[in-house]
Amino acid sequence: MVHLERYRDIVPDFESFVESIHRPLPVTVRINTLKTDRDDLLRRLSEEGVRYRFVYWNPLCLRIDLEKPGNLIECLMGYLHVQEEISMVSAVVLDPRPGESVLDLCAAPGSKTTQISQMMENRGSVVANEPAVNRIPSLRSNCERLGAMNVAVTRYDGRLFPRHRFDRVLIDAPCTGQGMARKDPSVLSRWCLKRSLGIQRLQQSLLRRGVELTRPGGTIVYSTCTFAPEENEAVVSTVLDRVWVETVSVPGLKNMPGLTRWDSDYGDELEGCARTGPLFTLRQEASSDYGDELEGCARYYPHQNDTGGFFVAKLIKK
Amino acid sequence: MELWRSRFGIPSEAFEGYAFHRRGHNVWISSSAEPPDLRYETIGVRFMSTKGKVWKPTTSALQLFGGRATKNAIDLDPDQAKMFLAGESQNLDADLENGYVVVSYRGMVLGCGLYSRGELVSQLPKERRIMSDKIENGSFKGDR
């Protein structure tokens, strides 16, 4: 677990954090209220002898006692959607309301798009943007299967998304995915600092554009499924002149505050990464001050809620 | 809309407040009042295909609106439903007119079928099909 070692000082109860990474992730589904209602669905599952448990923080999330819930007829019919529990937090924090105009800037395969659509009760409009042609079919088929009729799909590079004023914008950025290690352990061995720093610039541009596309007073949510501060607080800290950070706290879900600073021995960490390009100049930046506001962001660690790892920032446009 | 009323008995009120648009051989349905002025890949959910002589409702649209059908709708038993979900055809003696029908199981609309001369042909798109040995749960246990 050499790649987690760098988080020893910021993760509480580090040993059980590391241990939790080796445990399989609970299998979770979201009830799709665009096609069914909760009581009906629960009755159906009980009749069929499917075992499930509730989670405290989200009445529409079930931990289900099946390896492949995707083969449940309820999933095929779009009454349920297989989605990792902690990834449901982005849309909950975004808090979209029926009738609003919402942008999901990095949308495929559409788990959060469809969750947003259901929170809006299919009213108002959701623009689901995804530049990767090969990821559009999964986005579209999820929207169709789940009956998300207020979703329109666009295919812009998020950094160049045309000018508009949305009420709310979600930037669920591409990232190094360390928080997915319980599902796919190889993400940890593939990680190296260079990869985080390589993707950071894209993340910053996406967030910056997301902020520009939000109306004053509107809400921006930035989320990733990685632990690396380089992809989280370091990204959010670049837009502090244009937003207020609102404290994220979801009742029933434990989180740690965002980091206000981060010290890292980049010299050591760059070992093992090819030493090319601008990274050489990073040595001086080994200690970063992100600003006290960053405390309002939320870090979710696997051992605290028995979920994947996640980062969420909620920002209000000035 | 006329088709949905005459064929399935679904009143046009069911579609009030939705926007429809045509693109190529398809009609799409959307519930967003005015999406922003952008270049779109798609808007909303595919509703009907206008390719053939007879317009064909999509499985997605039937799952959303087919529950209100009062005719040309059929509820399958577990074995029949399994075959339908696998994308197969089956002989079926039912009170249906030839043409597209709403196919349900245990109160869930499964999708679009084509009925002709005693045979029901599943119209489920490939990605919505499932072989019966893969179905995960007890939804097909016993006869309900």
Ligand SMILES: C[S@@+](CC[C@H](N)C(=O)[O-])C[C@H]1O[C@@H](n2cnc3c(N)ncnc32)[C@H](O)[C@@H]1O
């Ligand atoms: C973490 S995934 C999004 C998951 C999705 N929000 C969900 O919940 O199903 C990140 C997505 O960002 C997309 N992406 C990559 N580069 C992008 C860019 N320049 N602009 C917008 N999206 C981009 C990737 O193709 C990928 O689909």
